[in-house]
Amino acid sequence: MEKKRRKKRLRDELTFRKVLIKMKRSLFLLMVSLLSVHSVAFSQTTKVSVNLTDTPLSEIFAELGKQARVVFLYDHKLIETKGKVSLKADNKELDKVLKEFLAPLKLTYVFEDSVVIIRKAEIKQPVKTVRLITGVVTDESGLPLPGVHVVIKGSQKGVATDLNGEFKIPVENGEKPVFVLSFIGMQTQELKVSEKDNYKVILTAQIQKFEDVVVTGYQTLSRERSAGSFSRVSGEEVSRKANLTGNILETLEGLTPGLSVNYGIGEDKFLIRGTTSINSSREPLIVVDGVVLEEGNIEELVNSNDVESVTFLKDATSASIWGARAANGVIVITTKSGNFADRRLRISYDGSFTYKGLPDFDYRGLMNSAQIIKSAVEIFDPVSYPWSSVSTKNGGALVYPHEMPLYMCANNQIDETERDRQLNALAVLDNRSQVEKYLMQPALFTKHTLSFSGASNIYSIYGSVGYEYNQDIERANTNKIMVNFKHNIQLKKWLKVDLTTNLSVQSKKIGIMPSYTNVNSILPYEMLADEQGDPLDHSHTVFYKDYQEELETKSLLDLSYVPLDDMKEGFNKSKSFNGRINLGIVANLAQGLKYEGRFQYQQNYSKSELFYSQNSSKVRIELARFTKPANPPTTTAPTYYLPTTGGLYTLSNIDGVNWTIRNQFNYDHVFGQDKSQVTAIAGMEIQSAFSSNNSSTRRGYDPQSQTYQAYDEKELETNGISGAVYSNFGTPRNTLKTKTFSQGETEKRFVSFYSNVAYTYDRKYTVNGSIRVDQSNLYGSDPSVQFKPIWSVGFAWNLKQESFMDQVDFLSRLNFRFSYGLGGNSPKPGKGGPYNLLESNTSSLFSGLGIGYAIMYPANDKIRWERTRTINGGIDVVAFNNRITLSLDVYHKLTTDLLATKPTDQTLGWESFYTNFGDMKNQGFEISLNTRNITTQDFSWGTTLTMTNNYNKVLKLNIDGKVTASKKVYFDYTEGYAGNSLFAYRWAGLSNEGNPQVYNADGEIISNYQDESLTEAAVKFVGVTQPKWYGALTNNFSYKGFDLSFMFVYNFGHKMRRDVNNFWYGRLTRNVSKKFLDRWREPGDEEFTDVPKYVAKSVENQTKSRNISFYEFADVNVLDASYVKLRDITLSYSLPKRLCNKLYTDKITLRAQASNLWLIAANNDGIDPEYHQYRSGLRGTKYGPSWSFGLTVNFK
Incomplete structure (x- = not known):
């Protein structure tokens, strides 16, 4: 303890001594400083005079030191670098002389007593923030x-x-x-x-947006760095187009080259660069927000007002990244998002009403009542059809109102005067107004969308709620609600999350239509109600009167048929739900390197209910078919095998679940003094699409209690009953044709690995390439068809960036593109694959043996996707101060391993199988031209022209068996000819007996279709049903707040069959074409008509002496299907800004649009090709112009 005290005392003494020494030193220095202040101050203020030129610094310092009596200290190496200098001073203080002299030499000085120390001047860097x-x-x-x-x-x-x-x-x-x-x-x-x-x-477009941003679904890049063939349409262009279906794709017609929108009945509606498949999907792949949207859901999930942009991927380098489903092209839809840069809450409303009205009755070219009566009188043949045959029970034979007076007169029951009176009474009737009133309704479509967007520092949102009401002519009314929310969250500077949710709920009610569902087949004098509006009985269209009374007596059932009452006995309705969740995450891992993950879950469900009450004619007639009459004394009353109370109820359900998981790395880096840029993506994707459907039918159903009655379903479906009150004509037993229950399912699964790399040098030269490998349950299991990559390469040259183009002032852009690669198209699910596709069968043949199965499609372990190789070359030009914008693409597509159902040896157990069996090519070019014709402060006029040419040819089809002339006229695809080809007999006119004649291959006239000389070579190629040239011309005018645009669409170079008479024999029991009036009647008529004669029972057909198809499929009935149509004209007006401010809005726009106002068609038959079935020649239901009115309001 004592030792510790001594050590502490010693430390304290040492510390005190150190402090004392420091105090002494400080005191000494202070005294020295005070004593030297006078000398320092004196030295600095001493005046000197020098005049030295080109003198070393050492000598100048010596002279100054001598005069001021100071000593200069310096580093000789430092002053030697300054060389010889000059100094002139006249009686100036030393301090001022040194400051002025040393500063330019970047030297400074310090006075220490009588010593001047020369130093290098320190350059003080200012502190910058x-x-x-x-x-x-x-x-x-x-x-x-x-x-x-x-x-x-x-x-x-x-x-x-x-x-x-x-x-x-x-x-x-x-x-x-x-x-x-x-x-x-x-x-x-x-x-x-x-x-x-x-x-x-x-940024404002130089003429209009030049599609400079390309959204491929996997990445977003600048157009100038891509070698692909792309087109882009803005969401504004989509939303301002009116349509009656809500389908976004219909509004894209004419806005981009390469896309063909076909309205012809039975034609592929949407095609990009022609047909590339026979029996697999031919329409483009639809991608929404980076993920494939399965077929049929675009109308249900995407509101056109929510679309930000639509990008079309048309060649291999742009579409191949999407793999074995992209050979038909890809349409990438990007929906709107909230904008982080706009912190305001923005609310908008957009509404429209479109009226389409009722169809044009006259377009069908059917007879009126007077013409029906006149024709009925002309062909009445009581010998071929005697009263004894038409009034019997054979199949429930009918006698129509226009036939009854004819038979009664022929049987001397009435005279000719009474006959004519009754016929004339029918001839003046016209049921058109009643058909329109009771069986139809005007077609119209209305749509309303309320949307909002907003953002904060880390969060943005876009949302919308839409309502659509669609009313079509067949008394079907559809209500749909669509909800959309899109969230973007910046969790960290390096981490971003986005979430999109879509929901749509739809309900539809369809009116129960009369048993003759095609209103065009109703005889024009058949009135539905009397003058007081009371429903009229039409039992004569179901049974002959005496036969009906007999059936009612045996069955104790009312078998009358009143269409307007029958339409009330039941319902047909459906509901559907569609939902989609799209979740994405983007993480910045390092400079230029990002990870992107995406998950999408999509579910759809629909429920359809069809009910006929016990009072409906359908249920009563079916009950009569399964009723046995009383058989005294065994039975005193009819025996009913089906429930006598309750109705017929059919419930159908469709369930679908689709999901996608994607993991992807993105790399984007600029290096080499900003000369080089590399962009790359690599990832993997898993997709699944599952759909199931089932349908069940119940009889004796009560919709109130939701119960049904039991009956022996299996017995009636397999064995049926014999001896029924109302027997099926030609069969001994009546069996239930509607299955009580059926079910099916399809599933598509894909696992994909992909990568895309692009390198750009000096913003001039870009090379890119992509590769993808798809594995799927749709492909065969054979190793030879597994792990086949899809790939592409491309090159782009931004020529305008070259130095030698600097003087070419009229060009602001000149870009060349080239690409080559391989695309694919997967087999259809449910058509074939590595396993047998089976269908259950409940035939009586399997009674007691369990469930029987039939092979629908046999296994094909070598089936593979269709392969399409595409070469594309393109050029993009912007010229003359951006007044002209031009894009031109030339392409060649070769598709191999075409998929189709191929006939096979039936001894194998099946008639056909799904396989790869052919090759096809497409080639052509596309042009998109935009011009800014006039631009002033208040007025502007711009024009857009799109043009596409497509040539198609089937190179190879591995078809077994002989192709006959009669088969060839029905073929769509024939080796050596274009796909969608039309073939026709070479017409030789009518014979002097009024029968059709054609030429064989040797030019000989043939009328008997069994003639062996009528080979395949006898028919000729007459054209294709797909247009070779198509596009649109649009003009846009703007004057102050007014905007006017009109678009013409055109389709050239294709053919269609003429609509011809199709009533050649038999009794006149339906409405038919007016062309029947032009038929051959007597020898000599063949000189001015090509319409074959009418025969009562077609004896000539039965003996193979004539073939009506010679006329129906003759070249004389092939027409040019080319046309030009004014698709729409739109006028809009935006209210002045000052008025909008008063209404607390940013913008209010009113618009009106008329569609399909004018048509020029190449044919002279009055056919509108958009309402026509090209291959068969049947006319469709034609409408007049549609009228649309809309309002857009952007609230403050």
């Missing part, structure tokens, strides 16, 4: 623009906007630089930086 300027760049529609160059004016310092159109540039605090923003196809713009740190810049 920086601030970060951020912003987002969009186009006029609010779409972010990636790849915009943002450069500080007067320097080389700058950045490019990212995929979200955002940029960040640090600047020195206090500085207010000017940023220059430039982008191909947009006006260069300057941004003056102020005190703000965040900016939103809207």
Whole structure:
């Protein structure tokens, strides 16, 4: 303890001594300083005079030291670097002389007593602070623009906007630089930086948006860096087009080259660059927000008002990344998002009403009542059809009202005067107004959408609620509600999450129509109600009167048929639900490297209910078919094998679940002094699409209690009953044809690995390539068809960036593109694959043996996807101060391994199987031309022309068996000819007996279709049903707040069959074409008509002495299907800004649109090709123009 005290005392003494020594030293220095102040001050103020030229510094310092009586100390190496200098001073203080003299030499000095120390001057760097300027760049529609160059004016310092159109540039605090923003196809713009740190810049298109942003679904990139063939349509163009279906694809007609929208009945409605398949999918793949949307759901899930943009991927380098389902092209739809740069809550309303009205009755070319009566009198033949045959029970033979007076007169029951009176009474009737009133309703469509968007620093949202009401002519009314929300969350600077949810609920009610569902077949004198509006009985259209009375007596059932009452006895309704969740995550892992994960879950469900009450004619007649009459004394009353109370109820359900999981890495890096840029993606994707359906039928159903009555379903379906009150004509037993229960399912599964890499040098040269491998349950299991990659390569040359193009002032863009690659098209599910596809069978043949199965499609372990190789070359030009914008693409597509159902040896157990069996090619070109014709402060006029040419040819079809002339006229696809070909007999006119004649291959006239000389070579190729040339011409005018546009669409170079008479023999029991009136009647008529004669019982057909198909499929009945149509004309008006402000709105726009106002068709038969079945020649239901009115309001 004592030792510790001594140590502490010693430490304290030492500390005190150190402090004392420091105090002594400080006191000494202070005294020295005070004593030397006078000498230092004296030395600094001493005046000197020197005049030295080209003298070393050492000598100058010596002279100054001598005069001021000071000593100069310096580093000789330091002053030697200064060389010889000059100094002139006249009686100046030394301090001032040194300051002025040493400063230019970057030297300084310090006085220490009488010593001047020369040192190197220290350059003090000012302390600078920086601030970060951020912003987002969009186009006029609010779409972010990636790849915009943002450069500080007067320097080389700058950045490019990212995929979200955002940029960040640090600047020195206090500085207010000017940023220059430039982008191909947009006006260069300057941004003056102020005190703000965040900016939103809207770039204006030089003529219109030049599709500079390409959204492929997997990535977003600048158009100038892609070698692919793309087209883009803005969401604004989509939403302002009116349609009656809500289908977005219909509104895209004429807006982009390559897309063909076909309205011909039975034709492929949407095609990109022609037909590339025979029996697999021919329509393009639909992608929404980066994920495939399964077939049939686009109308249910995507509101056209929510569309941001639509991008078309048409060649291999753009579409091959989508794998074995993209050979037909890809349509990528991007929906709207909230904008982080816009912090305001924005609310908008868009509504429209479209009226289509009733169809044009006259277009069908059917007879009126007077013509029906006249024709009935002319062909009445009581010898071929005696009263004894038409009034019997054979199949429930009918005698129509126009036939009854004829038979009664022939049987001397009435005279000719009474006959004519009754016929004339029918001839003056016209049921058109009643058909329109009771069986139809005007077609119309109305749509309303309320949307909103907003954002904060880390969160943005876009949402919408839409309502659609669709009313079609067949008394069907559809209500649909669509809800959409899209969230973007910036969790961290490096982590971003997006979530999109879509929901649609639809209900539909369809009127129960009369048993003759095709109103065009109703005889025109058949009135539905009397003058007082009371429903009329039409039992004569079901039974002959005496036979009906007999059936009612035996069955004790009322078998009358009153259409207007019958329509009330039941319901036909459906409900559907569609939902989609799309979740994405983007993480910045390192500079230029990102991870992107995406998951989509999609579910759809529909329920359809069809009910006929016990009072409906359908249920009463079916009950009569399964009723045995009383058989005294065994039975004194009829025996009913089906329930006598309750109705017929059919319930159908469809369930679908689709999901996609994707993991992807994105890399984007600029290096080599901003000369080189590499963009790459690599990932894997798993997809599944499962659909199931079932249908069940219950009899004796009560919708109130939701119960049904039991009956022996199996016995009636398999064995049936004999001796029924109302027997099926020609069969001994009546069996139930409607299965009590049926079920089916389909499933598609894909596992995919893919990558795409692009390299750009000096913004001039770009090379890109992609590869993808798809595995699927739709492919065969044989190793030879597994792991077949889909790939593409492309090259783009931005020629305008070359130095030798600097003097070419009239061009602002010139870009060449070339690509080559392989695409695919998967087999249809449920058609074939590595396993046998079976169908259960409940035939009586399997009674007691369990369930029987039949092979629908045999296994094919070598089935593979169709392969399409595409070569594409393109050029993009913007010229004459951006007044002309041109894109031209030339392409060649070769499709191999075409999929189709091929006939096979039936001894194998099946008639056909699904396999690869042919090759096909498509080639052509596309042009998109935009011109800015006039632009002034108040007025502008622009024109857009799209044009596509497509030539198609089937190169090979491995078809077994002999092709006859009669088969060939029905074929769509024939080796050596274009797909969708039409073949026809070579018409030789009518014989002097009124029968059709054709030429055989040797030019000989043939009338007997069994003639062996009528070979395949006897028919000729007459054209194709797909247009070879198609496109649109659009003009847009703008004057102050008014906008006027009109679009003509055109389709050229294709053919169609003429609609011909199709009533050749038998009794006149339905309405028929007026062309029946032009038929051959007597020898000599063949000189002015080609319509064959009518025969009562077609004896000639029965003896094979004539073939009506010679006429129906003759070349004389093939017409040019080309046409030009004024598709729409739209006028809109935006209210002045000052008025909008008073109404607390940003914008109010009123619009009106008329569609299909005018038609020029190449045919002279009055046929509108859009309401025609090209192959059969049947006319469809034609409508007149449709009228649409709309309102858009953007609230403040």
